[in-house]
Amino acid sequence: MDDTFNKLVEWFAKNSGSKVIVALSGGVDSAVVALAAKQALGNDAIAITADYKTLSEEELATARQVAKEIDIDHRVIEYDELENPEFVKNDRMRCYHCRTELGEHLVEEAKKAGAALIVDGTNVDDLSDYRPGIRALRENGVRSPMVELGITKSEIREIAKSFGLSIYDKPSNACLASRIPTGIEVTYEKLQRIETAEIIVKSIFGVRQVRVRDHGDLARVEVGRDELVKIFDVDKLALLDSKLKEIGFKFVSIDAAGYRTGKLVMIDNNGY
Structure with a gap:
């Protein structure tokens, strides 16, 4: 797992001109991305968690905890997805509308922080499911280093375990x-x-x-x-x-x- 994680750290060194924003959800995938960003960039790595009113309190608490474990600059932004009628109607594109709004907020935060790069925790296993939200994030310029490097969920869990992250075996969740x-x-x-x-x-x-x-x-x-x-x-x-x-x-x-x-x-x- 050392080689895989080192490749992830190197990815940040090669692709970030300055600061980086990591979308930290509270799950193991984004936690490992945040860990690599922190190791590569130190204080120029910033984790952003969106409290958009459909995120459970448990997930929000987990995001705060893992950010402390990583010792990364962590910021929680708040907005209300239920003010978006396209999201509320809950059609098959709900996740697209959710992630479009998230992407727009991440872009705003990146501008405030002077960050040229925004990343998330999507991995190659995620691509096998119907995920319109992934397309929405791409449209807002969010990149997925673990997809680009071909890193799988099982590899991510092994990395998290080897670094002692408390969420290494945390079950996957969704809004x-x-x-x-x-x-x-x-x-x-x-x-x-x-x-x-x-x-x-x-x-x-x-x-x-x-x-x-x-x-x-x-x-x-x-x-x-x-x-x-x-x-x-x-x-x-x-x-x-x-x-x-x-x-x-x-x-x-x-x-x-x-x-x-x-x-x-x-x-x-x-x-x-």
Whole structure:
């Protein structure tokens, strides 16, 4: 992994004329990019986390923590995605509209900081999924060093582990709006209910990867496939049912297939 990480550090040395902005989400991918930028450029590396109101408090706290571990200049910018009607209508281009707005804010921050380069944590494995958000960032000049170098997710986790980053094995996550079926408007109330529901699931079952898909009256709970065994406890399921009904759901289901990225998109395409 030393060679891979060294190539990443060298990439920054070759491609950044001065300061660099790293979009730090709170996940392992952007954390490793930020780590390499810090090692290559020192105080000329700046991490930016966007609190755009669809990011969970847990993700924001993780971004702050990992920035401390890396000892990188970390700035949190705030804006409200729900003020963007194109995002709120939640069509198949929601991520494109989200990342377009993020890209525009990153460009603004780069101008303020005098940074000529903006990067994110996209890796080559991400390219296999439907990701209109990646195109939106490219259109705003955001580059992905790990894609350019051909670095995979497994390599990223190994690098993070070797440097002792606390998030080296952190499950992948996405904005809370991804739990709402395509075509159903995104609202503050739905996002708050989803975030609360996922905290409840984690606290009851001790699982790490959770999605609570909001289908109106129905909460569809997904956990990592390797954690499914933790779910099937009759007493805990009864408690979950009670707690989720307290926050407004009428029905609670457990997805027996477990979590898979992009599953909500697949369900919508089949006419759910």
